Amino acid sequence: MSEEKTELKRTLGLVDATSIVAGSMIGSGIFIVTSQMSRDLGSAGWLLLVWVLTGLITVFAALSYGELAGMMPNAGGQFVYIQHAYGRMISFLYGWTVFTVIQTGVIAAVAVAFAKYTSVFFPELNNILVEINVFKITYAQIVGMASIILLTFINSRGVQNGKSIQLIFTSAKLFALFALIILGLAIGFRGDVIVQNFQDMWNASRTVIADDGTINVFPLAGSALLGAMGATIINSLFSSDAWNNVTFIASEIKDPKKNIPRSLFLGTFIVTIIYILANVAYLALLPMKGNPNAADVIGQGIMFPSNDRVGAAAASVIFGDPAVYIMAVLIMVSTFGCNNGLILAGARLFYAMAKDGLFFKGAAVLNDRQVPAKALWLQCLWACVLCLSGKYGDLLTYATFASLLFYILTIGGIFILRKKEPDTERPYKAFGYPVIPALYIIITSAICIDLLIYDTRNTGFGLLIVLIGIPVYYLTQKRQPAD
Numbered sequence: 281m282s283e284e285k286t287e288l289k290r291t292l293g294l295v296d297a298t299s300i301v302a303g304s305m306i307g308s309g310i311f312i313v314t315s316q317m318s319r320d321l322g323s324a325g326w327l328l329l330v331w332v333l334t335g336l337i338t339v340f341a342a343l344s345y346g347e348l349a350g351m352m353p354n355a356g357g358q359f360v361y362i363q364h365a366y367g368r369m370i371s372f373l374y375g376w377t378v379f380t381v382i383q384t385g386v387i388a389a390v391a392v393a394f395a396k397y398t399s400v401f402f403p404e405l406n407n408i409l410v411e412i413n414v415f416k417i418t419y420a421q422i423v424g425m426a427s428i429i430l431l432t433f434i435n436s437r438g439v440q441n442g443k444s445i446q447l448i449f450t451s452a453k454l455f456a457l458f459a460l461i462i463l464g465l466a467i468g469f470r471g472d473v474i475v476q477n478f479q480d481m482w483n484a485s486r487t488v489i490a491d492d493g494t495i496n497v498f499p500l501a502g503s504a505l506l507g508a509m510g511a512t513i514i515n516s517l518f519s520s521d522a523w524n525n526v527t528f529i530a531s532e533i534k535d536p537k538k539n540i541p542r543s544l545f546l547g548t549f550i551v552t553i554i555y556i557l558a559n560v561a562y563l564a565l566l567p568m569k570g571n572p573n574a575a576d577v578i579g580q581g582i583m584f585p586s587n588d589r590v591g592a593a594a595a596s597v598i599f600g601d602p603a604v605y606i607m608a609v610l611i612m613v614s615t616f617g618c619n620n621g622l623i624l625a626g627a628r629l630f631y632a633m634a635k636d637g638l639f640f641k642g643a644a645v646l647n648d649r650q651v652p653a654k655a656l657w658l659q660c661l662w663a664c665v666l667c668l669s670g671k672y673g674d675l676l677t678y679a680t681f682a683s684l685l686f687y688i689l690t691i692g693g694i695f696i697l698r699k700k701e702p703d704t705e706r707p708y709k710a711f712g713y714p715v716i717p718a719l720y721i722i723i724t725s726a727i728c729i730d731l732l733i734y735d736t737r738n739t740g741f742g743l744l745i746v747l748i749g750i751p752v753y754y755l756t757q758k759r760q761p762a763d
Contacts, residue, residue, distance in 0.1 A: 288355055288531040288628070289439075289650050294539045296443050300526045301342075301547025303450035304621035306457070308393040308611050309519030310555055311591030314562055318582045319488075320512035322500070324563050325481030330509055331559050333723075334516040335552030340720040342523060342548040343711040344691045346541030349527050350707040351697070353536030356632025357527025358690055365693030365700070368638065369753050374689075375633045376749035377682045381666075381742070383626040384659060385675035386522065387619055388666035391424035394615035398423060400608035417668060425664045427616065431623050432660040438649040439532055442624040449617025454554070456610045460591070461557045463598050468564020477568045484508070487583060489572060510730025517727075518680045519555065522618075523548050524687075525625035532628075537707040562590055565597040627655040638757075678742035681731055685746065688724050691717050 292300075314327070321327050348361040359378075363371035399405035399420055410417040435442040468474055484500040486508055500508050526543055530536045533543075562582055570581020577585060577593040585593035591611070595603035627643075631652035634644035643655035666675065694710055694717050710717055731739045 297543035304522040307618035313515035315588040322485035342544035347710040349540035355531035384663040387663040395420040395423035464561030474564040511734040528625040528628040630655040677738040681742035
């Protein structure tokens with residue numbers, strides 16, 4: 281097989297890489313998850329603190345990853361880092377989990393979110409196409425699958441196509457988000473809603489709606505408050521995830537030893553600022569607590585907007601009735617661009633695994649456009665299957681929890697490789713080492729323990745998916761040399 285068919289070309293610059301980081305992070309989460317978080321915490325102060333903590337965790341991780349990216353600017357990124365630090369089996373478990381749920385599960389969930397917001401313009405998409413006992417397929421799921429297939433086809437025609445879509449859609453959603461924030465703050469600061477929200481900003485509580493519609497409020501303090509923060513942060517962490525995808529395409533980035541660390545910091549920092557400001561805008565426009573039965577979106581507050589669409593409720597205060605359609609377009613743009621970045625990057629990880637004998641051999645072959653088309657289509661196939669599962673919320677919990685486990689391992693790898701490979705060139709060294717990487721490991725480990733205690737079912741399934749990879753590894757690697 282010729283060299284040109286197996287080696288990727290470096291065609292992406294710093295702006296492209298930063299666009300992939302930011303574009304892969306911003307999907308539908310920022311427009312939705314704040315409602316659930318507000319019900320879990322009940323106060324503006326604790327809500328913003330969790331978003332700030334999420335931003336710090338994400339930026340800490342990105343700053344730490346820069347060292348590994350500079351050392352190993354190869355396709356596969358995190359998979360390569362884990363293998364250098366821990367060996368083939370652990371790197372396989374990472375790749376296995378990325379393929380089964382982390383990458384493909386998020387692609388599926390984001391695609392269906394895209395379709396659901398498309399249904400604002402075409403309500404028929406919510407109709408059921410097939411129903412067999414409890415198994416249902418809606419037209420929205422079909423549209424979601426079609427969007428995955430379309431983006432996969434576009435990316436299979438060359439990295440320049442994926443790059444162009446990423447730049448266009450990331451620029452569009454950043455512009456729209458900044459507009460929402462600026463207008464929201466300008467209008468919100470003229471009223472008294474934000475003053476009311478911050479009057480008792482540290483009085484935390486958990487709000488639950490009973491089956492009979494009764495609203496029950498439970499005060500939170502001490503360990504109960506810490507537990508609630510640890511459990512609800514999974515929502516903001518999901519909204520901030522996928523920043524590491526740029527490391528998967530390291531072999532296609534120009535001057536990767538400098539541009540990948542820079543793009544990781546710039547992308548995560550930009551998105552963190554946007555997310556915090558967006559939540560301040562929500563608090564400026566909508567009361568924290570509301571009535572789920574209120575006739576207007578302001579009365580419903582941040583806690584109870586229809587289908588948790590807090591972004592749409594905030595936009596309604598700014599734009600009135602057309603806000604439903606404005607936000608639908610914004611989220612369609614956001615999710616479509618998000619999935620383009622996920623699809624483009626994920627296939628490069630499976631390509632790297634295949635080249636190392638840890639994935640289907642054909643995934644290591646490049647097409648005549650110098651992209652791993654077979655890896656793209658395998659990813660597409662499994663993501664489409666997950667679109668039909670209907671378990672989007674569960675998939676996101678599994679994916680985010682599993683991601684956190686491997687982020688901890690990867691950043692722990694910095695300490696291991698400092699001892700194991702002390703002479704390897706490090707164009708960029710982890711900022712604040714060893715304090716910043718150690719802080720990330722401690723904080724994220726505490727969050728994982730908290731999640732296992734307070735959301736045992738979903739996080740347990742996420743851990744189970746990882747562990748299932750162990751027998752799969754030994755079954756598929758019998759003929760492979762030992763580590």
